[in-house]
Amino acid sequence: KNEVEQSPQNLTAQEGEFITINCSYSVGISALHWLQQHPGGGIVSLFMLSSGKKKHGRLIATINIQEKHSSLHITASHPRDSAVYICAVTPPLSSYNNNDMRFGAGTRLTVKP
């Protein structure tokens, strides 16, 4: 079983819809990251969080440490939001591989106009 699980694998939405992508992890972490990868392959770091909630524009990321679960929400989705969204975790600083980022498989989002 992968240490970082994302759902759904694929998501198609109509422009304007509210979107939620989920991430569950089974290891101890120091931080959780949400990354965005566009069709050209470039990766952008959207959020890094270790507790609570962060908001940037139409994007909101939440994390529940007790439940080992995070969600990425997109409000008023737009076709330009179409990309692969990747959840990743970094282990605690005390662990052997202290910067070995573990990745989910990604969620491919397509927003149709």
Add this chain to the structure above:
Amino acid sequence: GAGVSQSPSNKVTEKGKDVELRCDPISGHTALYWYRQSLGQGLEFLIYFQGNSAPDKSGLPSDRFSAERTGGSVSTLTIQRTQQEDSAVYLCASSLDGTSGSRFFGPGTRLTVL
């Protein structure tokens, strides 16, 4: 520079040849990471540098892979005697330090081994 840069952007090589991939991190970033993304696969950690040292080489898939970082800046990932299964996009990222902060990714090098 303003961001992480990688070169070349694309590399096509023949099986058995050696290749060198270069990463220029953001100036002042002490931590540098190499990842691999094979076609249709997720991202895979390869190696991490803090300054010039590589405390974590656990992700390198075989002894054909090596990496170095000199001067605490530019890093080179070398693949010897390339195999077809080495074909992938190789991504580099940097962060301010190895304990905190977001990672900034380069555009990647697409390696194709014929």
